[in-house]
Amino acid sequence: xxxxxxxxxxxxxxxxxxxxxxxxxxxxxxxxxxxxxxxxxxxxxxxxxxxxxxxxxxxxxxxxxxxxxxxxxxxxxxxxxxxxxxxxxxxxxxxxxxxxxxxxxxxxxxxxxxxxxxxxxxxxxxxxxxxxxxxxxxxxxxxxxxxxxxxxxxxxxxxxxx
Numbered sequence: 001x002x003x004x005x006x007x008x009x010x011x012x013x014x015x016x017x018x019x020x021x022x023x024x025x026x027x028x029x030x031x032x033x034x035x036x037x038x039x040x041x042x043x044x045x046x047x048x049x050x051x052x053x054x055x056x057x058x059x060x061x062x063x064x065x066x067x068x069x070x071x072x073x074x075x076x077x078x079x080x081x082x083x084x085x086x087x088x089x090x091x092x093x094x095x096x097x098x099x100x101x102x103x104x105x106x107x108x109x110x111x112x113x114x115x116x117x118x119x120x121x122x123x124x125x126x127x128x129x130x131x132x133x134x135x136x137x138x139x140x141x142x143x144x145x146x147x148x149x150x151x152x153x154x155x156x157x158x159x160x161x162x
Contacts, residue, residue, distance in 0.1 A: 013063055019089055021066040022078040023131045026052040029066065032130060033057055036107035037091060037100075039064075059091060079132025088126065088134035097123050097139040109135065117141060119152035 023029045033039035039057040047053030051068035058064075069077045079085040093100045101115050108130045115125035121142035127135045144152075 013058070015062065018062075019064050019087075021064065021133060022069055022075060023066050023133070024069050024078050024080045025131060026055055026066050026068045029129070029131050030055060030057055032107060033059065033064075036104040036109055036129070037135075060094070064089070085132060085134055088136050090136040090138060093137055093139045097125075097137060101125050101127070101137050104135070104137070119156045120144065120149050 021029075027044075030039070030041055030044075034041070034057075037059045039059045042056040042058055042063065043054070044052060044056075045054040047068065047070070051070065052066070053070075054065065054067050056063055056065050069075055069081060071077060071081075076082065091100075098115060101111075104127055105111055109127040110130075111125065111127055112134070113124075113126035115123055115137070118124045121140055121144040122138045123141050124136065124138045127137070129135060
């Protein structure tokens with residue numbers, strides 16, 4: 001096979017690392033991600049019993065893969081089944097981050113950290129989607145040197161303790 005005809009994941013839009021979510025109710029999650037984050041569905045493969053065996057969506061320039069829970073096939077389940085998650089997806093917003101965050105909340109996400117201007121120069125906030133996955137939304141609002149970020153961090157963490 002010549003190098004010109006070798007399959008290339010990057011040419012199909014995949015990054016080097018692509019998140020893969022296990023979700024109880026993946027079809028409902030696709031609809032939520034479209035409303036909340038402007039996701040576009042790329043593919044969907046039905047599995048046994050009407051569950052989604054595999055689906056792909058695109059948010060901005062990033063692809064996200066997902067499937068329904070399949071415990072009968074050795075899967076551990078999604079955040080609702082496991083009681084939480086240890087990862088968060090971070091969306092870098094190009095336009096109005098306040099409007100984007102509000103749209104996600106209106107679509108059903110639960111705010112866990114309100115949007116605020118952060119010491120590192122971003123406007124940043126966190127949410128949890130109705131399926132238990134954590135999301136962060138960020139937009140750079142200032143370009144800062146490492147020294148300025150360190151100075152601001154020291155000031156932010158030296159304030160009064162609750």
